[in-house]
Amino acid sequence: xxxxxxxxxxxxxxxxxxxxxxxxxxxxxxxxxxxxxxxxxxxxxxxxxxxxxxxxxxxxxxxxxxxx
Numbered sequence: 001x002x003x004x005x006x007x008x009x010x011x012x013x014x015x016x017x018x019x020x021x022x023x024x025x026x027x028x029x030x031x032x033x034x035x036x037x038x039x040x041x042x043x044x045x046x047x048x049x050x051x052x053x054x055x056x057x058x059x060x061x062x063x064x065x066x067x068x
Contacts, residue, residue: 016040 007027014022016037026032038044 008029009025009027010029012024012026012028012031014024014032014034014037016022016039017033017035018037018040020037020039022037
């Protein structure tokens with residue numbers, strides 16, 4: 001293996017806007033700030049609103065005469 005080929009892999013902290021802090025490792029070598037994480041994202045917290053896509057498809061089909 002060649003010497004000095006790979007970047008340094010150091011410990012960093014990822015800080016979310018909600019205050020959650022995640023300790024990980026990265027080649028970036030500096031702390032990272034993100035706007036959303038798994039602790040506050042609606043998909044992971046169960047607060048995600050499910051849209052009625054079947055109703056939209058049905059209205060599209062009715063409007064443009066498509067049949068199933």
